[in-house]
Amino acid sequence: MARIPFNVSAKTARLIGRENVSNLEGALIELIKNTYDADAKKCVVYYENSSNRLFIIDNGTGMNKDVIADHWMTIGNSAKRDCVYTEAGRVNTGEKGIGRFALDRISEKCKMLTVSSQERFEWLVNWESFDSSELITDTFAELNDSTETIPQYLWDIDNKYLEKLLESDFSGTGTCFILENLRDQWNDVLIERVKNSIQKLLPPMENNVFDLFFYLWDTRTEDAKIVSNLLNEYDYKLHFAVNDLGECHLQIHRNEFYFGTQFERIMKKAMFSDEDRDYFNDKLITITGSIHDFLPGVEEEIHIGAFSGDIYFYKLVLQSDNQERYYYKNFTTKRTNYKELSGIKIYRDDFLVRPYGIYGTTGYDWLDLSTRKAESPAAVSHKSGSWRVQANQICGQIRISRLNDNLPDKSSREGIVETQEFRLFRELIINFIEKLEEDRQYVIRKLDDLHKSTAQGEQALRIAKEELDKYKTQEEKGRKEQNRNQTKGNEKETNSSEEKYQYENFQKAITYQEERIQDLQEEMGLLRTLATTGIVVNTYIHEIKALTTQLNVGVKEAYACLEEDNDMSAAKDELKKLRILKDKFNSWFKVTLDAVEMDKRKRKKENIGKIIEKSISKWKSVQNNKINYQFTEHEAIDIRCFPFDFETIVSNLVTNSSTIFKNHKVDNPLIEIEIGRLGEKFYIKYSDNGPGLCDAFKKEPQKILKHGVTDRRNANGEVIGTGMGLWIVNNIVQNYKGQIDLKKNIEKESGFYIDIIFEGREN
Structure with missing residues (x-):
């Protein structure tokens, strides 16, 4: 028996490089993540317009010759696969051993200087050579010894501010790439897109252990440092954490309302609880439970893994009448940059997982909050409907780790594999958000009831009804006073007729309003019945389809008896069998359609x-x-x-x-x-x-x-x-x-x- 080895085409590099990494931003993110895995404290991305070159520089641990030969130059072989943690204790973000081929997506040629504690090497590759070779083993990169430091290697860069940063922070170990013959046209639009993408790469936090810079040829260092947008003002905040055992811990912060000196009056009149008093004074609402408590109908064991997150709700528009009615705080800064802030993003080990939560992408509303809102468009003050938050009213970040292998990345680095666990993870986040929605609707409903009880319209209607009752009582008394002085009686009769005319108009207006309300209630009742009909049909659609199929088969059998066999008796027998189906269809029609008969x-x-x-x-x-x-x-x-x-x-x-x-x-x-x-x-x-x-x-x-x-x-x-x-x-x-x-x-x-x-x- 002959043993035949597999061969790998040189074009494989293109398949896992420029064709696998779909866009420039994704390729840059892969290379920046590599600098993080190298324990770099600083990473620089620098585009130089005069030479049309792109530089990626870090002050990490660098690579020695063995790492370059055994891992860097070997497809699918990553030192990070078995070694989950870096020397500095970070969780490695990569493990597949193909991230370096993102270089091919960015440029045709690449030069690299890597400085480790023992050795320094220059590595050069022309990615176009992979297209001209048959097998990948026929394609080579150059590896040369070097004596230069990173600042010396980059002696000809244009940006003097970057030069100073390199001298102060990049003179030791690290790695730098010089990418030439760039595949994209680096115009102002692309540069802004890259900057926005890098800005979202790291989660908002106060003390980053990893500083990221994006320089152009004239950028100052203080302007080059990437600072993630942080939402300081919000109406509601939801924090959640789920551990490996599936135990869920939620905290909700009410930050939307301010009652000032009216606090005690509102607490009493709106009938808020003692707990509500504390919640309005910044005490966190705490909700705990198992993962099954938040996923109704799921009975099997669930292994989503550990994750945590923070989600913020904020109003985009603040109407003055609503501010008075619901005692909203007056935030001014939160609505100016909502496009950049909005969206719920996922971070794996402190790095963005694209495209989730990125404005303008298909993954922006990955939780389908817009669809959910369309299915339940009720206002937050609605008495029975469920208010749903809009996708552009919410932002936040969800943190997962490579240690959680239940939510693996796609090989393309564009998202998480759509497994059963990811679907339940998504549903769980939505159900966490629902807790925020429920609390906000609970508060608004109480405040709305309070407003209506004191509103001028309600008071006017109540007073009008009271006056009508008084008038009717007086009219009854007047009928008994027939023996009074005729003159006085005539004066009173004139006044009484004018009053009667006014009160009759009041009565007509109130009656009209009550009849209109009754008409609307009847209309709602009919709509509820029609909705129930839809629910019944949807629930039993398979049974109804089965009856339809049997009917279709029976008719075809009868037709075949007549057309092919000219057997009238057999055709009649087939049609007789369908009488049972007629009774079943009639039963369904009674259940679904009888309820909307005019008489009912x-x-x-x-x-x-x-x-x-x-x-x-x-x-x-x-x-x-x-x-x-x-x-x-x-x-x-x-x-x-x-x-x-x-x-x-x-x-x-x-x-x-x-x-x-x-x-x-x-x-x-x-x-x-x-x-x-x-x-x-x-x-x-x-x-x-x-x-x-x-x-x-x-x-x-x-x-x-x-x-x-x-x-x-x-x-x-x-x-x-x-x-x-x-x-x-x-x-x-x-x-x-x-x-x-x-x-x-x-x-x-x-x-x-x-x-x-x-x-x-x-x-």
Whole structure:
């Protein structure tokens, strides 16, 4: 048996160099990271216009001959792979052994001087020679002994300020590259782009152990030093840390509000808690839990690894009326440079991972915050909707390490490999941000209620109604005063007629407003019902498609019997089989479309028990009686209502239970519904014998009533639920001045329980 070795084409260098590193900024970042791994305290990037050369200089440890031959000149062989830490204790940022080929992306020719503690060498390469050679082993670089220091080697540079820096800080060990025949046109636009990219390379921090400089031919040293933009003024700050065990620790800082001398009045009138008092005075809100508490519906073990971060929220526009209403602080500097600051960036061992959070790139909104906002556009003061932050209102940095091998870099250095762990990492960050959103909406809602209770419009409406009541009372008394003096009576009659005209106009205006509100409420009710129809269809789309497929196959079979065999009897038999499908389709139409019939969109007196029984009957037919229902009517409930409201409640609850039964393969699935009276109010108690709420909702079941909250996932673990069903139920219940109690879910080990208490007019 012959043994044939693999050969490597010389063009491989191009594949892993200029074709693998997609842009100039990415190539520069790779080379700067190499200087960090060499324990450099300073790194200089210098573009010289007169000679069209680029210099990359560091004062790290340099390389000896063995390192150059065994690692620098060997593709895929990196001394950093097995040695995670540098001599100075830094975590090596590279390990693949191909980063040096980023030089090929920048220029055709390269000269390098490297000075170690024992040796000095000059290394020269022409990257174009790789195109003319067949095999990579036929391509050579020059390696010459040298006696020069880095300042001596760079004797001919134009920038005198850089010369001084080299003399003072680069006379010892280090490495410098001179790149010639640059592949890009270094005009003003490119230079600005490179500078912005380098500026974002390091995370904002006060005490960097690594200084980075970007010089042009006339740049002073104080201007050349790269200083990362730091957001000093913000409305909210979120800090989070996750350890290797999956334990999450969050801290939220409220920094948006200033109440001044009105602090005590607002705390009392808006009914803020004692804890809120502390939070408004800079105490941090602390939230802890396991990773499963923040990832509803994920049951398998999760290995994302350790990471931490800081995220800041800031308003772009400050409207004066909102500032008065919500007591916003008046920040002025934070909105001027939001493009440079905005975006959530990822740093691995203190170096930027492109393109995440970079404004103007496809990775700017890598968390899809804009899509999330579009799906839930509610204002922060909305009573039931979930406010979502916009992508350009938020900035921050997330810190990961090479030690976390669950989030590996792509070979192209453009992002992190899209693994299951990265998808969950992304979802986890979004759920952390949601905690910030929830707290801000909680505060704004309370302040909005306070404002409305004292607002002139609300007061005027209340006073108008009070005056109308007074007028009606006086009018009743006036009818009893018929025996008074005729003259006085005539004067009073004139005045009374004028007052009556005014009060009748008031009454008409108020009645018009109340009717308009009722029309809008009816319209919202219809929209909720239509949304529920969409949820039901989306949940059971596979079953509906299966019926459609069976129908299609049956028709084709009947057609074949007639066309090919001329067998009328067989064709009839095939069509008879489709009658069963007709009944199934009718069942689906009843569940999905009957709820929006015109008759059910009118408020009228209805028996709630009958509505629920009819809904159960429809669902039994759709589910082929695979789910058992137990309905108990302890006392009849006859109230004025919209029938579709209670059908919508049942449909949303049954849809959730059915999905749980199916996903968890529950034996003998059972749904129990009880209705009755509770004093002057009414109740609906609903429960099922499924596994119950997941860990993320077990301690705080009220979360499931919020818009967009769901634990439904597909086979790949991706969220597919709409998070609208129980939110719709909650809105309907609120319209009947009711409330939902989910406390039983905390106490019970299994099963889902929801108690609905509501009011209703019986006549």
